[in-house]
Amino acid sequence: MEKTFQLKTSHHDQMIDITAEVASYLREQGVKDGIAIVSSLHTTAGITVNENADPDVKTDFLRRMREVYPWEHPKDLHMEGNTAAHLKVSTVGHNQTMIISNGNLLLGTWQGIYFCEFDGPRQRKFHVKVIEG
Numbered sequence: 001m002e003k004t005f006q007l008k009t010s011h012h013d014q015m016i017d018i019t020a021e022v023a024s025y026l027r028e029q030g031v032k033d034g035i036a037i038v039s040s041l042h043t044t045a046g047i048t049v050n051e052n053a054d055p056d057v058k059t060d061f062l063r064r065m066r067e068v069y070p071w072e073h074p075k076d077l078h079m080e081g082n083t084a085a086h087l088k089v090s091t092v093g094h095n096q097t098m099i100i101s102n103g104n105l106l107l108g109t110w111q112g113i114y115f116c117e118f119d120g121p122r123q124r125k126f127h128v129k130v131i132e133g
Helices: 019-029 055-068 083-092
Strands: 002-008 014-017 034-040 045-051 095-101 111-117 123-132
Touching: 002 019, 014 055, 019 034, 019 111, 019 123, 034 045, 034 111, 045 055, 045 083, 045 095, 055 083, 083 111, 111 123
Parallel strands: none
Antiparallel strands: 002 123, 014 111, 034 095, 034 123, 045 111
């Protein structure tokens, strides 16, 4: 079973907690055990699992990514000018795989699934594929 979700980002760099949407989909489907693969369908937006308790983690995460990959670089050749966004996605990855156990995502106390926008704001999509087992 699988589903594509849509969302609209509102900032150039942004982390959106999608944990509740993914968990709700699993409940709707009645999945008890297996794995869920959550994938971004973009080259400038990724998926990560990170802390969802302290909002400063997202702020620090995005600030540090901007430090490592500054938006403007004098030697970038990519004509769209968004090389930094491509590098950020390559760093965080375009997908994450999570275990489903007893109908729930097997995440730690402070973990959440984030859609990471690195070239927004835009209309975006992410896809969830469930493999029961």
